[in-house]
Amino acid sequence: MKKLLDKIKGRVQPSKSYTPLEINNNIEEISSIKQFKMLHVCGQGTFSSVYKAEWTERGIIVAAKKVLALTTNEREILDRLKNEHIIETYGTILQSPDHYIIMEYAAGGSLYNYLRSRNGDRLTSEHFYRWTEHATEAVRYLGSIHIAHRDIKSPNYLITENQLKLCDFGTAKFSKKGTSMTSQEKGSAAWMAPEMIRDRLASEKSDVYSLGVVIWELFTGGIPHAGADNHYQIMWLVAVNGVRPTIPEDCPAPLRQLMKDCWEEDRYSRPTAEDLLQKIRTKSLGLPLFV
Known part of the structure; x- marks a missing residue:
């Protein structure tokens, strides 16, 4: 350790x-x-x-x-x-x-800042489904052209005309089997997959892990690993202790399972973004449709 x-x-x-x-x-x-x-x-x-x-x-x-x-x-x-x-x-x-x-130019700023401005108020189900689809479609598209973004997080999703759009490709790489990260390409601790921390290995499945954290943010309105003292502690908790963001008790079971699937320790056991999109587009996550 x-x-x-x-x-x-x-x-x-x-x-x-x-x-x-x-x-x-x-x-x-x-x-x-x-x-x-x-x-x-x-x-x-x-x-x-x-x-x-x-x-x-x-x-x-x-x-x-x-x-x-x-x-x-x-x-x-x-x-x-x-x-x-x-x-x-x-x-x-x-x-x-x-x-x-x-x-x-995205006049709405970042998703991270937007969620902070709501002071903990959750998105409506319709809003959640729409933005979760947008966030997931961006990751699906990158996977379809064999690009690993390697820094999927709410600060890198921008809001324009009520749409989410992914930005910042400074650490992205072409990758079919995974790609290593240099010491300068650290990612962001609260969204990093365990293999990125331990082995400095990022892939499309690492992006799915990070997307799972963004989906958690969209549901809860919270900050992932907010109780940690610093990013080193977050890395330790995720990579060594297997800690993941706490899912609220009132989270519907299908949505809870989707997040947990994204956060599987074994990256090969994680779903593809295409798998996630099917559940999101059919609104099969257990959320009431008119709330």
């Missing part, structure tokens, strides 16, 4: 209106960030900052994500993505020192 804990700590064109589908048939190589008027900061992380910006030549609002670098792998992945529940990428700026990803 000490060896595992040591491992965990050591990782430590013309002017007109464009719709998203019109813009992103192919990701554009944009010459300069000067084409954009920065409005305000939407969010900041260790390696990136996201700005709300106006693309002045096109008269639309976008999100401009400033990154340290854009790898060939990330660019290839962004080029492949085309799904209504994936945030659209319009273009990239690769002129040093400016490296930006220009994306669809």
Whole structure:
């Protein structure tokens, strides 16, 4: 156990209106960030900052994500993505020192922040089913083109026109059999599958584990592993003690079982996102349909 804990700590064109589908048939190589008027900061992380910006030549609002670098792998992945529940990428700026990803702007912010704003009030059943379907469809789509996102979590689901859309593909990889993670690609502890913690191995089934945590959030409105002191403790609880988010007693049995299936220790025993979608779309999770 000490060896595992040591491992965990050591990782430590013309002017007109464009719709998203019109813009992103192919990701554009944009010459300069000067084409954009920065409005305000939407969010900041260790390696990136996201700005709300106006693309002045096109008269639309976008999100401009400033990154340290854009790898060939990330660019290839962004080029492949085309799904209504994936945030659209319009273009990239690769002129040093400016490296930006220009994306669809999500005015509703993140799912994580939205749930916090509700102060514990649960979503209606209709709302839960709709957003759970959106979140799951994004993971299903990625699996269908053999991409492991490796950082599925509520802060990476954005709200636009009452839809959930998945974003942030900085740690994503093409993978048919699973892919290792470098020490810089840590994921987020509260959503990480045990094999990501122990073996630094991520796969489409690891994404399903993380999706199960997001579904738990959508049902409860809570923060996963909120009682833990820090992310190292969460990793220890998940990878060593087999702890999972606490499912409320009033959770319907079919939904409870779906979450538990997503959190199976053996990743090969977890369902596919396609399996999950069938239950969600047929509203077979035991929730009343008009609440």
